[in-house]
Amino acid sequence: MGTAVGGERSVPRYVQIADEIVQQIRAGVLKPGDMVPSESELVERYGVSGGTIRKAMVEVRASGLVETRHGKGSIVKDRPPVRHRSSDRFRRSLRRGGKAAYLAESEQSGATAKVSVLYIGPMEAPEDAARRLGVSAGTQVLARRRLYFRNGTPVETATSYLPWDVVKDIPELFAENPGGGGIYARLEDHGHEFAEFVETLQARLASKAEASELALSPGSPVVHLVREARTTEGRVVEVCDTLMAADQFVFEYRIPAAG
Amino acid sequence: MGTAVGGERSVPRYVQIADEIVQQIRAGVLKPGDMVPSESELVERYGVSGGTIRKAMVEVRASGLVETRHGKGSIVKDRPPVRHRSSDRFRRSLRRGGKAAYLAESEQSGATAKVSVLYIGPMEAPEDAARRLGVSAGTQVLARRRLYFRNGTPVETATSYLPWDVVKDIPELFAENPGGGGIYARLEDHGHEFAEFVETLQARLASKAEASELALSPGSPVVHLVREARTTEGRVVEVCDTLMAADQFVFEYRIPAAG
DNA sequence: AAGTGGTCTAGACCACTAT
DNA sequence: TAGTGGTCTAGACCACTTT
Numbered sequence: 001m002g003t004a005v006g007g008e009r010s011v012p013r014y015v016q017i018a019d020e021i022v023q024q025i026r027a028g029v030l031k032p033g034d035m036v037p038s039e040s041e042l043v044e045r046y047g048v049s050g051g052t053i054r055k056a057m058v059e060v061r062a063s064g065l066v067e068t069r070h071g072k073g074s075i076v077k078d079r080p081p082v083r084h085r086s087s088d089r090f091r092r093s094l095r096r097g098g099k100a101a102y103l104a105e106s107e108q109s110g111a112t113a114k115v116s117v118l119y120i121g122p123m124e125a126p127e128d129a130a131r132r133l134g135v136s137a138g139t140q141v142l143a144r145r146r147l148y149f150r151n152g153t154p155v156e157t158a159t160s161y162l163p164w165d166v167v168k169d170i171p172e173l174f175a176e177n178p179g180g181g182g183i184y185a186r187l188e189d190h191g192h193e194f195a196e197f198v199e200t201l202q203a204r205l206a207s208k209a210e211a212s213e214l215a216l217s218p219g220s221p222v223v224h225l226v227r228e229a230r231t232t233e234g235r236v237v238e239v240c241d242t243l244m245a246a247d248q249f250v251f252e253y254r255i256p257a258a259g
Numbered sequence: 260m261g262t263a264v265g266g267e268r269s270v271p272r273y274v275q276i277a278d279e280i281v282q283q284i285r286a287g288v289l290k291p292g293d294m295v296p297s298e299s300e301l302v303e304r305y306g307v308s309g310g311t312i313r314k315a316m317v318e319v320r321a322s323g324l325v326e327t328r329h330g331k332g333s334i335v336k337d338r339p340p341v342r343h344r345s346s347d348r349f350r351r352s353l354r355r356g357g358k359a360a361y362l363a364e365s366e367q368s369g370a371t372a373k374v375s376v377l378y379i380g381p382m383e384a385p386e387d388a389a390r391r392l393g394v395s396a397g398t399q400v401l402a403r404r405r406l407y408f409r410n411g412t413p414v415e416t417a418t419s420y421l422p423w424d425v426v427k428d429i430p431e432l433f434a435e436n437p438g439g440g441g442i443y444a445r446l447e448d449h450g451h452e453f454a455e456f457v458e459t460l461q462a463r464l465a466s467k468a469e470a471s472e473l474a475l476s477p478g479s480p481v482v483h484l485v486r487e488a489r490t491t492e493g494r495v496v497e498v499c500d501t502l503m504a505a506d507q508f509v510f511e512y513r514i515p516a517a518g
Numbered sequence: 519a520a521g522t523g524g525t526c527t528a529g530a531c532c533a534c535t536a537t
Numbered sequence: 538t539a540g541t542g543g544t545c546t547a548g549a550c551c552a553c554t555t556t
């Protein structure tokens with residue numbers, strides 16, 4: 001029945017249990033790849049009801065140390081060193097190497113990387129992208145939608161929007177692999193010289209749909225990053241809208257003091 | 260009893276209810292300052308048990324649109340236009356104005372801003388800050404710890420660490436108000452010319468302690484930003500470690516394409 | 519079929535806030 | 538004191554995974 005201890009300690013039992021489990025992971029008692037004991041086993045071990053264990057596991061999941069799958073159980077996640085996403089990645093000199101920024105960065109940090117192309121083709125520009133491109137909402141643009149994997153798990157979705165008049169004469173931009181240096185190199189090949197990239201970031205919790213696309217537990221934080229690529233003529237020729245699992249990325253920006 | 264509908268719709272009842280409440284807020288049926296109906300009232304209205312409403316309200320809180328206080332209820336939050344934290348804030352020309360970056364930015368977006376100084380004085384450098392400053396851990400440095408408010412609620416904590424040999428001859432750096440242009444202006448007054456600022460950002464969920472310091476619901480996302488201020492001599496003369504409520508900030512960075 | 523997590527119930531007691 | 542959210546229970550049924 002509803003005994004409800006409460007009076008003794010101010011910290012709730014489910015938090016205590018969650019902390020204990022998290023500590024076991026951090027201390028290495030539970031190693032990456034190990035299964036966390038099942039909820040019914042935890043009910044026995046701690047002598048509490050299922051609901052309490054359930055709440056505790058919600059907390060444990062929020063720590064990001066564990067991944068839970070429905071009929072299976074909870075498994076301790078690998079803790080890959082987070083990827084360093086630097087503003088240097090758009091420097092012209094680093095594009096010459098041939099590899100796209102993502103693959104280069106990932107392999108440098110010793111992880112396997114994969115890109116899966118979800119869609120390349122015409123699309124009516126969403127409102128935000130249209131505004132940034134300087135066209136009216138609903139105008140047809142080229143969309144390039146990708147899903148990025150790291151060590152086999154999806155970590156980032158990205159959709160690039162490019163004005164149709166810019167892309168219509170550049171067939172490489174319709175290919176899955178646009179060639180060495182990525183789409184920015186192709187755009188510069190065709191006379192669009194870049195002046196700067198402007199990135200805006202906002203962190204928030206993933207929606208249900210986003211969480212499932214990135215294989216995150218609900219309530220996981222994500223970073224929403226939108227990049228505008230501006231040419232020396234002052235035109236935005238690409239808007240890239242990306243959503244990233246927050247625990248997989250550290251962002252680095254260098255800001256010159258001059259001016 | 261445990262009837263457990265389940266079979267009919269795949270989307271759980273508590274999610275449906277949460278979405279309905281969130282929609283009412285977004286549509287303006289519930290306006291900022293309004294109280295959300297009490298949980299027991301929602302139990303009646305939706306004909307479900309308390310536990311289901313409870314879970315729904317957890318979802319609603321996760322949206323960031325609502326603030327819940329214990330014996331009181333849930334109130335619809337003001338949705339101030341998020342503050343645009345631009346990389347321009349460190350340009351020398353914008354420092355001359357006299358105001359510190361934070362106050363200027365906030366007032367520009369029509370919000371009341373306040374800074375509360377928590378501590379200014381000597382401190383043993385934490386490991387991360389020491390490494391970035393190029394001193395050994397535990398070395399004495401000057402720490403300046405502040406709490407920033409926006410419209411009366413805390414949104415950001417920031418701690419600056421500066422090497423003792425740099426600050427010992429600059430008395431203004433020990434004052435609550437270091438004068439026009441902030442500490443960067445004072446450092447330049449004393450011959451430390453800045454070359455660049457390097458910021459690293461990571462988003463994650465707030466710990467229990469952090470949540471209470473920033474008056475956030477547990478499970479709210481925060482952004483951890485660390486800035487290094489580098490002089491033309493290649494020395495890091497300040498490390499600023501800040502923690503921000505994620506929903507209060509949009510970050511903007513401009514990246515030159517040259518190089 | 520057995521075991522796992524996911525949803526839901528109906529009711530208890532506690533702690534905080536108002537009056 | 539009345540009303541609110543916060544914790545907890547004991548048990549039900551469902552959906553997914555594995556054997």
